[in-house]
Structure formats: structure tokens, C-alpha cells
Amino acid sequence: MIRCKRVYDAVEEADGQRVLVDRLWPRNKRKQDLQGQWLREVAPSAALRKAFHQGELDFAGFTRRYQQELAAHPEHWYPLLDLATKGTLTLLYAGKDTECNNARVLAEWLEDELDKRGPGSSPVCYAR
Template structure:
């Protein structure tokens, strides 16, 4: 399961792997308090981030452009896909808006990719009684 959570929220046992997905380090958070890793390269480009925060791009436009950036650079998010496939993954972000942020877009992107991949193949067992 992929969750999104503010980096300032308390750590929960259900968080699983915790990954900060913002380009900038959040204010007032010590690096040893993260209890996870930081993948700044998976965040939106500086130009897109600044345009969204300035209001030059609405959330729909931000989402579309960020998804284009993700499509162009699978090497940035592929490790997250593997983590999500193995268990719980919490994408951390610093923004105050809990519905309109890059972590939400990234979470949906990863969910779409996991669905596109389909269920993991499992070994097939054949009964030998009828052979």
C-alpha cells in the first residue's frame, strides 16, 4: 500500500518504508528524525515546482506536467516501485496542502504502474497424479 503523509506527522508502525519525495529539505526537520530516505530526484523539476507554488500552473496542469517528467525519467522512481511492490510505502512531503501535492501525484503514478505490471507471477504447480 502506498500512503502520503506530511513529514511533520508522527511516525507510525504502518508507515513501512518512508521516503521524502520533495526537492528541498523541509524546515525544522533534522536528518536523523526522518527515519527513512530522501529521493530528491523524484520530485518535480525546480521550474515546475516554482510555477505551481507561484500559481502560474493549476493542480491539473501541474499533475499533467509532473507525470510527463516521471514518464521521461523512470530511473528516478523505479526504486520506489520496487519498494511499493514489497510492502507498505509512505511518501513524505512538507507542504500544508494534503490533497494537492507532488506526493499525491507520485503515489497515483506508482499505483498505475503497479497495476500495469499486473500481479507478480507465482510458480505453477502441476499434480503428477494424472500424468
């Protein structure tokens, strides 16, 4: 199962493997509090992130371009597939928007890749 969760939400046992998938370290978050790993290379490029946050791209455009970046660099996200097949994988993000964020796009991408390899589960994204 692949889940998405804000990095500021409480750590739960049900999180399984926790991976921060943002390019920038979240404000006011200490590294020892992450209780997981940080894979900044799997995040959208700085140019794409900036274009989206400045309103140059809507979420659909952001999603298309981020998926193109993911397709071009499977070495960045492929290790996450292994974690997802071993149990729950929680993709952490810092943004306030729980629906339109890079973790959701990445979770759907990973689920599609898992489906190509066999039965998978749907990504679950939530906020508190």
C-alpha cells in the same frame, strides 16, 4: 500499499518504508528524525515547483507536467516500485495541502505502474 503523509506527522510502525519525495529539505526537520530515505530526484523540477507555487499553474496543469517529467525519467521512480511491492511505502512531503501535492501525484503514478504489472492497491493520503 502506497500512502502519502506529511513529513511533520509522527512516525508510525504502519508507515513501512518512508521516503521523502520533495526537492527541498523540509524546514525545522532534522535529518535523523526522518527515519527513512530522501529521493529528491523523484520530485518535480525546480521550475515546475516554482510555477505551481507562484500560481502560474493550477493543480491539473501541475499534475500533467509532473507526469511528463516522471515519464521522461523512470530511473528516478522505478526503485519506489520495488519498495511498494515489498510492503507499505509512505511518500513523505512537507506541504500543507494534503490534496494537491507532488506526493499524491507520484503515488497515483506508481499505483498505475503497479496495476500495469498486476494487482495493486489504491494510494492513501491523509493528514492529521
